[in-house]
Amino acid sequence: MQCYSLVCEGLLYGEIAPEKIDARDVIFMFTHGIRCCFDNLSSAASEPGGEEDGVHHLCLSRTAHCADLQVDCKGFEDMFGRVSEDFCQGIRKSLSGEEKGSLPAIFVDELRVASRGxxxxxxRYIRELRPQFGTNATYGVVSSRWSRFGDVLGLNEAAERDRYELMRTRVCWWEDCTFNKTPSPKPLLTCKGCKEARYCSAACQRRSVRVPFRY
Ligand SMILES: [Zn+2]
Ligand SMILES: [Zn+2]
Structure with a gap:
């Protein structure tokens, strides 16, 4: 378990060596936290007065489940706002070659790789929630910070959307298929049941019935 505001600070001031931190954990902490936060907002909306005492920090391991995490929305908003801002500043300074207060270049590269996909x-998930939470303050903070995080890392939304569509429509859901790792050159078959799962062949669909895989 690591507390990410301290992790960021440690990286900025050279107290933590970048190889000690897995950039995927940082990204996972953000994406998982965002989903938990909105899940909690949804359940709070459906049970008025049922607000939980959440843990007011972003300390979680890669295997942490939402139930253990208990992201408190207000707490999450504050922490997410602060931690993502710390990371953004560290990234920006690193990319513009400033030494003071910048994240190690190697770590910025790792963050970018970990963010792809x-x-x-x-x-997209955040945007889909706009009709439901658009007027909520937490929504505004999370939405703008997440968008900025990608911008600062140099991710291009149109390019990332194309990659996402390609993965969504050209990756066979059967885990052991060649087209599970590399997108198929041909359009795939869509499952008639869920209209979500895609397979390169009926054989892959049959095999996948027992072991479902989601991209
Ligand atoms: Zn299906
Ligand atoms: Zn296949």
């Missing part, structure tokens, strides 16, 4: 789907 999850930044856009999370942005």
């Amino acid at each position: 999850v930044w856009y789907p999370t942005l």
